[in-house]
Amino acid sequence: MSTTKPEEQITDEPSEDIADEPLSLDELAAEGDEIEALRAENAELKDAYVRALADAENTRKRADRDRREAETYGGSRLARDLLPxxxxxxxxxxxxxxxxxxxDKALLEGVELTMRELLKVFEKHGITPISPQIGEKFDPQAHEAMFExxxxxxxxxxxxxxxxxxxxxxxxxxxxAQVGVSSTPQSDPDPTPEA
Structure with missing residues (x-):
């Protein structure tokens, strides 16, 4: 015959091991100080966590921007080398x-076809020509004055x-674009002297 132990019941009553003595003022103050220290530490950790998240997000955005810029402008050295x-x-x-x-005409036709193909490749990669016309105004953002x-x-x-x-x-x-620019034309001096 087997004997079974009755299951232990869980109660909300304190066990006999816990003292029923009230805490002294010094002990309460010490626990309060410990709680405040834990709260301060918790606030510091939350602040560090938020800063780490912000740094990670900024790093991700910067890397994304750098990647896009490399895709867009990464071939600039090759493009400059193709301009000659x-x-x-x-x-x-x-x-x-x-x-x-x-x-000679057949050769020039071949050169023209090569030029068209080069311009198509330029267009495909976002390279556009700046072709100023004679009589347009000089734009220092797009033109370089070679002489005046x-x-x-x-x-x-x-x-x-x-x-x-x-x-x-x-x-x-x-x-x-390398251009020559007109300076103010010289005007003829006034032939009549001032009196």
Whole structure:
């Protein structure tokens, strides 16, 4: 025959091990100080936690911005290195084709096709030409003045010659257009002296 122990009952009454003595004022003050110290530590940890979350979020945003910028502008060095190729193709296309032989015309046609393909690649990667026209106003944000000369029938700041095409990479200047700019034309001195 097996004997079973009655299950122990859980009660809300304090066990005999806990003293029923009230705490002294010093003990209450010590516990209050301990609670305040724990609250202060808790507040410090919460503050450190919130700061760590903010730092992590800022780092994530900065990394995302850097990644986007690298995708957009990462090829700027290669693009700058390709600009002389564009310049040489453009010079070849400026050759006068009237005296050219059939071979020269075929060669120029090949250069023109190469130039079109290069411009398509530029467009695909966000590189756009800056092609100022003679008579436009000089823009220091997009043009580089190579020289300045007084030219009749122009106003100061008018473009009088385009030496090289400029380029933008998305919204950044890759190379300014190189231009000649009109200075204020010299006016003839007044022939009548002042009295």
């Amino acid at each position: 190729v564009y310049d040489n193709l453009e010079r070849a296309l400026r050759q006068d084709g009237e005296e050219a032989s059939a071979f 000369a007084p030219v009749p029938n122009t106003t100061s700041g008018d473009i009088i010659q385009v030496s090289a095409t400029g380029f933008m990479l998305h919204d950044r200047l890759l190379r300014p």
